[in-house]
Amino acid sequence: MKRPRKRNASVAVIDIGSNSVRLVVYEQMSRSLVSVFNEKALCGLGREVQSTGLLAPDAVDKALTALRRFHALCKVQRVERVYAIATAACRDATNGADFIAKAERICGVKIDILSGPIEAKLSALGVISGIHRPDGIVGDLGGGSLELIDVRGNAVRSGVTLPLGSLALQDLSHKSLKRAERIVKNELTAVSQLQRGRGRTFYAVGGTWRALARIHIIQSGYPLSVMHGYAIPASDALDFARRLRRLAATNLLANIEAVADARRPLLTYAALVLEYVIRVAKPKTIMFSTFGVREGLLYSMLSESERAKDGFLCGAQTLNELLSRSARHAEELIGWTDRFVRVVGLRETDEDRRLRHAACLLSDIGWRVHPDHRGEQTLSLITHGNFGSVTHQGRVFVALSVFFRYAGLSEENEPPAVMQAMVTPAQFERARVLGAAFRVAHLISAARPGVLPATHFRSHGRKLMLVFEHRMVDLVADRVGSRFRQLARLVGRSGSIVRR
Template identity: 75%
Template sequence: MKRPDTRAASVGVIDIGSNSVRLVVYQAMERSLVTVFNEKALCGLGREVQTTGLLAADAVDKALTALKRFRALCKVQKVGEVHAIATAACRDASNGPDFIAKAEKICGASIQILTGPEEARYSALGVISGIHKPDGIVGDLGGGSLELIDVRGHQVRSGVTLPLGSLALQDLAEKSLKKAQRIASEALTDLPQLLAGENRTFYAVGGTWRALARIHIIQSGYPLGVMHGYAIPAAEALAFVRRLRRLVAADMLADIEAIAEARRPLLAYAALVLEHVIRIARPTTVVFSTFGVREGLLYSKLPDTERAKDGLLCAAQDLNELLSRSAQHARELIDWTDRLFRVVHIRETEEERRLRHAACLLSDIGWRMHPDHRGEQTYGIVLNGNFGSISHEGRIFVALSVFFRYEGLRDETAPPPLTQQLSQAAIDRARVLGTAFRVAHLISAARPGVLPATHFRTQDRKLMLIFEHQMVDLVADRVGGRFKQLARLVGRSGSIVRS
């Protein structure tokens, strides 16, 4: 008998922006969104709206052609639900309603034309869904507009929409960077939404700002290519965008392959706007987010209980259930390490604790790989995982903890790349956690029900691992050796006790 398909239905978002038209398909409507398909067409719908009031005819043709393909792709992928949205160009152009009518007929779905406040809110919710406890100003730079909105944790405060999108600014300024500079300065100076950003974080959203970040990664030689969560000190970001404007003016970025050709002329305008934002808002850091309007739209539709969940732990749990030998064992490992850290008095911040829990959930995802390569392969999977709510330093810590789980602490084992990005205290904590994983998985063979029958106790400077009566046959010299190594790492001697 054929087993019923119990998987949740996939969900798609068609995003008709002022510069690009995009289809993103997610595995399911859930707290941790997993992208299964992502395609964009750079159509430039908004390139003439500010001066002519119209969507350009050739851009409309490109967009409608892209939408035909997107509808066919949704059918091929059997997407369960499709949400379609349009932003600044379509709401500002006088022929926007006519285009939307044609687009709806092609898509077979209604298209929500977002107002400026709606677009700002969804951008903020996108950052909230992808950044753990954000505190700062979200800036979403599209082709037609710039949305600025204050976020504090899960709270979304007042926002504003300005016609400073890259295409709109280029159009308004008649392709003059000097004129664009005056326009941006007048629009942004003394803006309350920016003045509230002093000594906080500025979250940069939007494809052209991500292109700037990609150039910075390349030029600085930064070793991790993950865009989401990439952070630059504000002073460094300010110097970079000023330098980039000069390079663009001298046509010295024309051949950079990492940036789409259609986006390259807009880089100077995006850099100019970011320069003014940094000068006026005076943030401490600029953080780039790949989570924006689309993710915020879906996040807004989740129940309150789902929105309240930790995005990182949901993503780690998804990978745990997909790749581990026992999802329940990984959850028991969280409790087991909770008890260990409590008994040996290892102090943790809230952030350190959630990273430890994520590492527990990911501690067995490499079991199918060749034993000689489990450490490095799992390190790469965690380091480059397509999930949010974690900083780059957090990624490295979790990945390093799982690396030590597979590789141990042998002197001849070379540290993996990026280890130097962590403090020595974080490296030491990853060593402790990885060694604890080695003990736990050796005891239990990654099966549930074993770890809850083992307990920790301290006496003077001795750490004891106590096995309940029904589990004493699991004790062996190898278990004792690994446990003594763990005890030494926390400054104690170790012994196994049979109850």
């Protein structure tokens, strides 16, 4: 009898920001973080810091009340390790140290007040942990400050902190948008970090910028309600930011139900900062990241070898282990499709290969669903999955590959048109090929390990053969031959089964 797998220790981060105080509990410390609990309280600690130098008394009371609940929640969930950080409002306010002392007594852990450069670096590390090979400028907009820092791959340059957080800007400008615009223009025009952003990606981090993304997703009718990795051309983002400012003048922003009441007044300031970031940096794309300081903090604690792993593949592997009938079979499927791609001569980029490997890992996660709905359910699960290090287009490609594995390739079982539109025609056809390959592999092996390594591909001219070793020949059947011939046709070959 197998022993139940020992559960890894959960880890939590308490993030005391200038606008919100948040608790996030992660399943375990790993390359692919999965949050199991996430709660915030919009306290507005930094609401008056710029004008009075103090954390507002009512905001302090709200924050301490929230921290008492968070401490209790960590105990209820038996969180193994708790890390606590505080940002701009606490480091800038003259009564910040007194508040932190009270907060530490409540939380029972040391609270690190992050300096501006450290906060910028952790934001950059968060983006690195959640975006595959980022290249651009990370901008983390909080309530009290804006951190800007250049990232390229795993390399991080020095960052800068500016008093342009939404609450700080509201406070500094005395709620005058004209005055706020002058402040933003003066602060951003000469920032060297932004000068290096031309033609690259600007990674927008922070709750109020995420709120802007949520509005854009709803208004544009975008088919995926996934914030992380949502990307739009900078020109579209600039038009959108300007449009939001016009709405603010007519007070229509107050009616946006998709955004929390306490955050709505800050949307205009966030849009203003984004507008001038685009004007100065001239990026090609704006990408929104839900990975930021908290994820960067935990990523920084991983070993070098763990940080070097592919975040998306690690996430796919976790789902494979949790939901597939055999995790080892999925690993064998990777090798099996590697051989297929090599023998057939399909051209793949590094990105094509990693997405194919991820699809292999996820190819059996829908087996518990009713057979009539496995295709649509896995399509939704993968496209909306809690993954990092993959673009929305990549999500959809992987999801379509697994969809075809379950739904088949007949015209009456086509995926939704909005999903097809999110990938290129070449990617769509590649997903069909990969889905057809999965249908052959899973039919042969019944998703059990040890079978696929005993089958081999051979090519002779335009003929593709699937060779079964002698010990596996009883697995050959007409249905296997039919599916393999379908796969061969998709790559322009005729197909046959060979018994060795």
